[in-house]
Amino acid sequence: MNQRPDYPARAPWSIETIPYHLLSPAALAEDRELFYLVASASFLEITTDVYTRNLVQFFEGDREVVDWLKGQWEREELQHGAALRRYVETAWPDFPWEEAYRRFHAEFMQFCAIEQLEPTRGQEMAARCVVETGTAAFYRTLAAVSPEPVLRQIASLIASDEVRHYKHFYRYFSRYRASERLSRGHVLKTLWTRVFEVDDEDALYAFKHVFIAANPGVTFRLADYRAFRRSVRKRGRASFPAAMATRMLVKPLGLGATLGRIVLPAMTAATRLLMMA
């Protein structure tokens, strides 16, 4: 019997419905930080095809997961990239997006290419939950700090997609946790590593190529990236959805209601500190 997929045939929103024509480039011309942020995010989202190939290979044989990754997840992540790209090209029309992206992609594939996969499928699903938590929190924050309504709309739509992605990965994680008999210690180790120890090299490369294309003749220095990050964190700190991010991060640990109520407030404070420090 053919099982119907548990996701709609179409994405819940479309780039065609975004009112880009309402954007006034003059209002954003001076906001370089927002430009770097949105352009870098567009690079990372559009590179999802690389991750999809990698994940599909890792979950080969699991029809439900592979169908969802190829049928919905990749499509939606690519749409995030396309929506952000169009925003960049509308708001900052002088930026040579295509050329900058080509350079970013070449370096990304050559040096860091693909993030390390976890040793088991269940642990990889826990890691994917962390990634989706990070993106959901990022776009919630972007929606809150954006001075411009069209970007607020795009960021809110993307944030909802990322939360939904989390729910899918969490469901698959639960299935593998049972079949692999993953202990809470295993899961905690994966979550910890993902949150605190994985380098954000892809974000660094994205920023670097946005910077180089936007500042011809200027040498890129790591200090430029560090200064950008510090400034972005400062701008987003008050709006960062720490409670939501913490709930999503600790859910795979299955702490139970009582323990969760005790642990969550402290974890929320820690999440705010560590993710936005």
Ligand SMILES: [Fe+2]
């Ligand atoms: Fe995304």
Ligand SMILES: [Fe+2]
């Ligand atoms: Fe996502």
